[in-house]
Structures are given as C-alpha cells and as structure tokens.
Amino acid sequence: MQKKTKEMKETPFSIELKVRDYECDMQGIVNNTNYQHYLEHVRHEFLHTVGLDFSKLTEEGTILVVKRIEIDYQFPLRSGDRYLVDCSPVRISPLRFGFNQNIYRLPDHKQIISAYIVATSINKKGRPFLPPQIEEIFREH
Amino acid sequence: MQKKTKEMKETPFSIELKVRDYECDMQGIVNNTNYQHYLEHVRHEFLHTVGLDFSKLTEEGTILVVKRIEIDYQFPLRSGDRYLVDCSPVRISPLRFGFNQNIYRLPDHKQIISAYIVATSINKKGRPFLPPQIEEIFREH
Amino acid sequence: MQKKTKEMKETPFSIELKVRDYECDMQGIVNNTNYQHYLEHVRHEFLHTVGLDFSKLTEEGTILVVKRIEIDYQFPLRSGDRYLVDCSPVRISPLRFGFNQNIYRLPDHKQIISAYIVATSINKKGRPFLPPQIEEIFREH
Amino acid sequence: MQKKTKEMKETPFSIELKVRDYECDMQGIVNNTNYQHYLEHVRHEFLHTVGLDFSKLTEEGTILVVKRIEIDYQFPLRSGDRYLVDCSPVRISPLRFGFNQNIYRLPDHKQIISAYIVATSINKKGRPFLPPQIEEIFREH
Numbered sequence: 001m002q003k004k005t006k007e008m009k010e011t012p013f014s015i016e017l018k019v020r021d022y023e024c025d026m027q028g029i030v031n032n033t034n035y036q037h038y039l040e041h042v043r044h045e046f047l048h049t050v051g052l053d054f055s056k057l058t059e060e061g062t063i064l065v066v067k068r069i070e071i072d073y074q075f076p077l078r079s080g081d082r083y084l085v086d087c088s089p090v091r092i093s094p095l096r097f098g099f100n101q102n103i104y105r106l107p108d109h110k111q112i113i114s115a116y117i118v119a120t121s122i123n124k125k126g127r128p129f130l131p132p133q134i135e136e137i138f139r140e141h
Numbered sequence: 142m143q144k145k146t147k148e149m150k151e152t153p154f155s156i157e158l159k160v161r162d163y164e165c166d167m168q169g170i171v172n173n174t175n176y177q178h179y180l181e182h183v184r185h186e187f188l189h190t191v192g193l194d195f196s197k198l199t200e201e202g203t204i205l206v207v208k209r210i211e212i213d214y215q216f217p218l219r220s221g222d223r224y225l226v227d228c229s230p231v232r233i234s235p236l237r238f239g240f241n242q243n244i245y246r247l248p249d250h251k252q253i254i255s256a257y258i259v260a261t262s263i264n265k266k267g268r269p270f271l272p273p274q275i276e277e278i279f280r281e282h
Numbered sequence: 283m284q285k286k287t288k289e290m291k292e293t294p295f296s297i298e299l300k301v302r303d304y305e306c307d308m309q310g311i312v313n314n315t316n317y318q319h320y321l322e323h324v325r326h327e328f329l330h331t332v333g334l335d336f337s338k339l340t341e342e343g344t345i346l347v348v349k350r351i352e353i354d355y356q357f358p359l360r361s362g363d364r365y366l367v368d369c370s371p372v373r374i375s376p377l378r379f380g381f382n383q384n385i386y387r388l389p390d391h392k393q394i395i396s397a398y399i400v401a402t403s404i405n406k407k408g409r410p411f412l413p414p415q416i417e418e419i420f421r422e423h
Numbered sequence: 424m425q426k427k428t429k430e431m432k433e434t435p436f437s438i439e440l441k442v443r444d445y446e447c448d449m450q451g452i453v454n455n456t457n458y459q460h461y462l463e464h465v466r467h468e469f470l471h472t473v474g475l476d477f478s479k480l481t482e483e484g485t486i487l488v489v490k491r492i493e494i495d496y497q498f499p500l501r502s503g504d505r506y507l508v509d510c511s512p513v514r515i516s517p518l519r520f521g522f523n524q525n526i527y528r529l530p531d532h533k534q535i536i537s538a539y540i541v542a543t544s545i546n547k548k549g550r551p552f553l554p555p556q557i558e559e560i561f562r563e564h
Contacts, residue, residue: 020182021195022315024308026361026481028196031304032489033459040456041161054162055220058449066455069494079196079308163456165449167340167502172445173348174318181315199308207314212351220449302464303477323443336444337502361478
C-alpha cells in the first residue's frame, strides 16, 4: 500500500494536449496566459476523475475559487508542440487546498512550466464551504 | 478511383476535441467566439496533412488571410461535451480558396455549427500570392 | 424628427478601443477571432444604452443567442492600433433581430471589418422569447 | 525632489479598463486567466511610456520573457465593472527585472488582484540581453 501511494505520487494525473496556433502570440510562442488555461483545464479534468464536475458545482452554487497562483516559466511551447499537463492535489489548511502542476513538452519531456495553485471553495452566500468530496480528495494528500 | 474521391468527400478531414471550461461564458455554454478558434485550429491541422505549416509559412513571409467567414450557430456546446470539427477545401477563384466546416457534438452527431470560410494568401509585400502547395490542394476540389 | 432619425442612422452607437498585444497572433496582427470579441463587446454595450444588461438577462433566464454571423475582413489591425466599433440594430422577423457592425482603424477611419449578426432570444425552457425591451429597440429600425 | 520620487511611487502608472462580458466564465465572474491578460496589457502600455514598443522589440529580435508570476486573487470582477490596473517596475538583478501590479475595482478601489512578475530579455540567439532602455528604466527603481 505504502508503495502504491508512492507510485501514485510519482505518476500524477495528466493529460496530453497540443498547441493550437491561435494560442501563439506575435513572438511565435504560446502566450503566457494560455498556460494558465491549460492548467485550469487539467485541474477540472482531475476533479472529474474524483467525481467533481466544476460546471455542476457552479450550477449548485458551490464556487471553487483560485486564491493564489505561482507559475515559473522555464521554456516556451511553440506551434505544433505536443505537451503533457499534470495535476497533484495538496492539502494546505482546513479551508484551503492546493495543486502542484507541471507542463512538459513531448516527446522529450522538457519542462515548460511548474506551477502551484491555492484554492478554496465558497457557497452561494460567499462563505467558505468545502463540499465533502473535496474534503475526501485532499485528506490523503 | 472515382469512387474513392467520392468517399473522401463524404468523410472529410476531421478532429475530435473536448470543450474546456474556460471556453464557456456566463450563459454556461461555449462562447460564440470560441467556435471560430476550433474552426481555425482544424483548418491549420488540415493544412498540415497536405504539407503546409501555418507557422512556417508565416516565418517565410507567406500570410494566409481569412477574407470572409459565415457561421450558422445551430446548437450550443456545454462543459464536458466532446465534438468533431471537420474541414473540406473548396476552390473559389484563382486567388481565393475556401473551406466548408462543421462542428458536431459527440457521440450523437447533433449539428452545432456550419461554417464557410473564404481565404487568400499574400506575400511579404502584401501582394496576392498562392504558394504551389495551396494551388495543388484546391485544384481537385 | 425625420431628420433626427436619419442623423441617428448616420452616426450609429460606437465605442473606441485599442488593440492589446495578447490579441495579436504569430502573424503580428490581431487574430481573426478577436474581432468577434470586439463586436460582441460593443453589441452588449449598445444593449446597455437601451436598458438591457446581458448579464442580468442571463441571470433571469433570458438567453440572447447569436444564430448567424457574417464577417468580411478588409484589413488587419496591428499592435497599438486604436479602432472604432459601431453597432446598428436591424429588425429581421418577429423572432429575429440583427446588427450591422463595422470596425474602423483610427485616426484614418480605414475599414477593418464589416459584419452582420443575426440573433434571437430564448427563455429558460429553450423557447423563443423576446423581452419587451428588445421588441422596442428593434421596432423603429 | 525626494518628495516627488516618493509621490511617483505612490501613484504608479495605471490604466482604467472595463470588464467585457466575454471575459466572464460560467461562474459569472471574470475568468482567472483574464487578469493575466489585463496585467500584460498594462505592462506593455507602461513600457510604451518609457519608449519601449513590445511589438517593435519582437520584430527586432529582442524577446521580453516572463520568468515567474505570482498572483493573489482577492476579489472577483463582474460584468460591467470598471477597474484600474497599475504597474511599478522593480530591479531584481543584472539580468532580471520585475513589476508589482495591482488591480482595483472602480469607483470603490476595492483590491481585486495583487501580482508580482519577474521578467528577463533575450536576443535572437536566445542569450540574455537587456536593451539599454530597459537598463535605464530599472536603474532608479
């Protein structure tokens, strides 16, 4: 079990995507802002794998909120590049949870981005509220 | 051979993609503008299959230019939807070429978008110039 | 009165904006898709001037829907360009209304885009429903 | 003089903008990613005021590169909100320069975002190169 947990940490949830030309700016590389799009998309896909649907949560009045984002830009992606975005959950405090995320170019796995995201969750009244499913995901991490 | 050409027309080049949550607006559906992103991405991928790299063409000074776009919005895509975008080339005139494109939701193939795009190509001096590869693609269509 | 109406047609509602560098793509010009963003923004601002708030309508369950868009791209905008986007309403049918829109570069008023947008409106049940305010705007046009 | 410098620090370069509806996501608030767009736009406008044109630098082969971004999200912007984005340069090291940036909602000046951006600059060969104008801007800060 111990071993399995360790392996899980070594191979976090990830998705392979491809740069779209409209994501590149006048420098001919992916505009910085789009990496944040990639990271968000893969966080939401990760949440799906644990039974959380961002769209349904929103409709039901549970608002997941990013509080802080730190992104280190190591190397740019270019038109046509394929890349891998991963997502590892990190529990921070009773009301805050986080994600470590990386982007690697494929097939050479050159690191493009490393990021750390801190989030929380509020209900319709704007008060902190973590749905039980979120509690569960982050309990073990 | 005749038959093969016909079959090719019936099954145009297409790519399967998935809606990303950041593409949805406050109506909870994909913002109209993003369909144009999808269409552009798939046109560029189509051009790749016939040996044309939008990014390289740009670097070399050949600028592909959209002159007109007509889009009929039939039904919206939502968070989590998978969809298919196709792309069929159409020759319009000596200096203009076009594309018929459709977007279908998967797996039910409900039509989301039908679009018609007219494009041309200019060189560094801003004068009309169709590279021979483009001539070739559109000759037979 | 006659004269005033004519004048109004000659000087439609318009907003002056400036290209932001992230809107430019690898060709060094504004990506085609962003013009649709500009057009949408100015339509929504136009609706505000006649008492319609897209965001509030959405919250209340009235969904304004674009059904068709035709855009002619005449000349590209570049980094740093200022431009004017206008918006003139056109009544099309009992359930459809439209907008003629143009984008002009400033200060030389060179035409960048001309567009024609067809829209409708549905209620929460997905049935056609034009709120009275929309009826009123388009009655006289 | 001393006083003037202090005053300058207290009123950094800033631009007033307005939320566009397409920047809002299904939560009805501005999507996190768009704040990065706002920050970038205002950094580029700041550079203009000191004689640096991001677009021209790019054409000439000087690539300004964001290396790290830290953003604290304090409160969301909504449809129709007006806001102020500021930009204060900070010298970090011989080859790195930074910016402190804030976004405030108008007219109540509620803080929306605080951000810290670290950047560098490379030449055509991918080697660190700070153009003299950049040296000058950051010398006194």
